[in-house]
Structures are given as structure tokens and as C-alpha cells.
Amino acid sequence: MRYVQRAEYGVPPATSVDDGDPLFVQAIARAMQVLSAFHDTGKPLTLNEIAAQSGMGRSAAQRVVHTLRQLGYIERDADDRGYVPGIRVLDHTRDYLRLxxxxxxxxxxxxxxxxxxxxxxxxxxxxxxxxxxxxxxxxxxxxxxxxxxxxxxxxxxxxxxxxxxxxxxxxxxxxxxxxxxxxxxxxxxxxxxxxxxxxxxxxxxxxxxxxxxxxxxxxxxxxxxxxxxxxxxxxxxxxxxxxxxxxxxxxxxxxxxxxxxxxxxxxxx
Missing domain, CATH: 3.30.450.40 (GAF domain)
Structure with a gap:
């Protein structure tokens, strides 16, 4: 059996949707790109893999990952092989469904x-x-x-x-x-x-x-x-x-x- 695990059918990357919008915050877009890097993976991601998937340099990815990790939206996996989404992502799923x-x-x-x-x-x-x-x-x-x-x-x-x-x-x-x-x-x-x-x-x-x-x-x-x-x-x-x-x-x-x-x-x- 083959399952569809991809989550981005027809979804534009966050970095492609600002189109010069003066209210668009690129820092938030980069954070969303980092979180979106996990859509296609079946394993924890290294920092280099996150940078490649999110389309940004390693230094920028490192800063975003560090910030998200401090906030609980990214964490190290149990075997310390890389990064995975953090438990606080589930709070937003709950909010979406109940509202x-x-x-x-x-x-x-x-x-x-x-x-x-x-x-x-x-x-x-x-x-x-x-x-x-x-x-x-x-x-x-x-x-x-x-x-x-x-x-x-x-x-x-x-x-x-x-x-x-x-x-x-x-x-x-x-x-x-x-x-x-x-x-x-x-x-x-x-x-x-x-x-x-x-x-x-x-x-x-x-x-x-x-x-x-x-x-x-x-x-x-x-x-x-x-x-x-x-x-x-x-x-x-x-x-x-x-x-x-x-x-x-x-x-x-x-x-x-x-x-x-x-x-x-x-x-x-």
C-alpha cells in the first residue's frame, strides 16, 4: 500500500507570497518555512537538511531553529538524531479545530x-x-x-x-x-x-x-x-x-x- 504523506499540494512557499506587501513580515515567513520543512520527511532533520528544505542559508536556519526550539515549536528527537516539531504545534491544531x-x-x-x-x-x-x-x-x-x-x-x-x-x-x-x-x-x-x-x-x-x-x-x-x-x-x-x-x-x-x-x-x- 502507498500512502500520500505530502502536505503541500498547491501550497506556495511562504517566501513567494509577499510580492512587495509592506505588511508582510519576512521573519515570520522564514519561521513558517522551517516548520514546513517537516512536511515531506519521515525522519528527524538535521540543521543542514532544514536549511536546504526551507531554502535559506545555514546561519539563518540555525537562528530560526534556535528561536523555535526556545518557544517549544521544535525539539530534538528522543534519540538526538535531529530536530522534530515540538509539542506546542498541537496547541494550534486544537485552536483551529475548536474555532x-x-x-x-x-x-x-x-x-x-x-x-x-x-x-x-x-x-x-x-x-x-x-x-x-x-x-x-x-x-x-x-x-x-x-x-x-x-x-x-x-x-x-x-x-x-x-x-x-x-x-x-x-x-x-x-x-x-x-x-x-x-x-x-x-x-x-x-x-x-x-x-x-x-x-x-x-x-x-x-x-x-x-x-x-x-x-x-x-x-x-x-x-x-x-x-x-x-x-x-x-x-x-x-x-x-x-x-x-x-x-x-x-x-x-x-x-x-x-x-x-x-x-x-x-x-x-
């Missing part, structure tokens, strides 16, 4: 849906070319990476992403396709632009989107979009199961009405 009104409203809806479907239920929020999981309610079979809040997936090849794109114009869909790094995450990942457009049209017609083994081999996922009052798609609710237990037709028949009902309950606010 996001959509996440707060969705919580009881997701728990009721999980009781009904007995499969994994996720809430994702759109961020550029990716969806970021803000809530994950587990099923009887899970892996570590499938449990992580903050995990992200690209829009172009996911059930939630296509549910989102179904509520965008054709021009906006084309822009997402053109800007996406359309690589094969699994052998079943759809990367051809016209095939992606066809899946989006299918989602518009059905009111939900389906993806088979495009992010994780053996997984089937169905999703419905979460909408702002003006119809702007904000994210999606997903139900994920195993193809060892379900075929696509039975899965849709069983879960499409439930995921649509859950999304509809939130979209009425």
Missing part, C-alpha cells in the same frame, strides 16, 4: 454518520489544490496515516476533490487540472484531464463522487461536498471502505444517500 465553525457543526453529524455506516468517515477542507482532513472517525481496519488529522490529498484524483469540483465552473475545473501535479499515486490514479472532467460531470449528475483505489490500493471512497451559503464548495464528507468487502455498485447504493444526507444537513446552515 472553525464548520468543524464544530460537523462533529455530531459525523459521529451519527459513523454509527450508521460503520466505515471510516472523514471531513476534509479545501486549501488550494488539496483537501486537508480536519476530522477522521475510524473503522475497524486502519493504518497510522489514515488516522491523522492534517493529512492532505490532491483534489484532482479523490472523491472529495471531485465532489468539490462538481460545484465549480468548467473554467475553474480546467484551472485545477492544469495546475495540479497529476502523478500516479497508485496504478489506478486517474491523471488524464478528459477522464478527470468526465468524473466531475458524473459527480454533478449523481450528487456525489466515487473514487476507486486512486489514493490507497484496495480502498473505495464516496463523498459529497460541503457548501458555503453562496454555493462555494468548502470541503467534503467522505465515507471510505474496502474493496475486499464491497463492490462499487453496492457501495454506492448503500452509502450515497447517507453521505448526501449528512452533507445536506450541514449545507442547510
Amino acid at each position: 472553525n465553525p464548520l468543524v464544530v457543526r460537523a462533529s455530531p453529524v459525523l459521529m451519527e454518520l459513523r454509527r450508521n455506516v460503520r466505515e471510516r468517515v472523514d471531513l476534509s477542507l479545501r486549501d488550494g489544490l488539496r483537501l486537508v482532513y480536519a476530522a477522521r472517525l475510524q473503522s475497524k481496519r486502519e493504518t497510522f496515516f489514515a488516522t491523522l488529522v492534517g493529512q492532505s490529498v490532491p483534489i484532482y484524483c479523490t472523491s472529495g476533490g471531485r465532489a468539490v469540483m462538481a460545484h465549480l465552473s468548467d473554467a475553474e475545473v480546467d484551472e485545477i487540472i492544469a495546475r495540479s501535479d497529476r502523478r500516479e499515486i497508485t496504478p489506478k490514479t486517474i491523471t488524464d484531464p478528459e477522464e478527470i472532467r468526465a468524473k466531475v460531470r458524473e459527480a454533478r449528475e449523481n450528487g456525489y463522487a466515487l473514487a476507486l483505489e486512486e489514493i490507497l490500493q484496495g480502498e473505495i471512497a464516496i463523498a459529497a461536498a460541503l457548501l458555503a451559503p453562496d454555493g462555494t464548495p468548502l470541503g467534503a464528507i467522505h465515507i471510505a471502505g474496502s474493496l475486499s468487502e464491497w463492490d462499487a455498485e453496492t457501495y454506492c447504493r448503500r452509502f450515497a444517500p447517507l453521505v448526501a444526507e449528512a452533507a445536506g444537513a450541514l449545507n442547510r446552515f
